[in-house]
Amino acid sequence: MQITILNAEMTYSKEDGYVGKVQFEAEGHSNQYEITLASKRGTRDWGYGLFFLHESGKEEELLALEDQLEEDDELFDLLVDTAKAKLEK
Known part of the structure; x- marks a missing residue:
């Protein structure tokens, strides 16, 4: 599945851990x-x-994408890595 990133961010705190979008x-x-x-x-x-x-x-598109995220580790990792790259130091 081809995706285009529009925006990403991530923060870290001891209380909340890593939180991103x-x-x-x-x-x-x-x-x-x-x-x-x-x-x-x-x-x-x-x-x-x-x-x-x-x-x-x-809703069927959202559910299909959710299924894809569950099955495709590379796609999920891409989203996580994109957010982590924006982690505020």
Whole structure:
């Protein structure tokens, strides 16, 4: 799946751990997305939430993308790495 990154950010604190988000477009999808990422265990074991970025869209596209993220480690890692690259030092 081809994605285009629109924006990314990540912060770290002892209290919250790593918290980030990536805004992106997915090829063939009619809406843009935002994935929020969180990990309290270093940079592993990420929890995430996937949302439409601006307005609601087709639920089947969101669910298909979520399935893709669960199955495609490279795609998920790309989003995590993009957010980590923006980590405030």
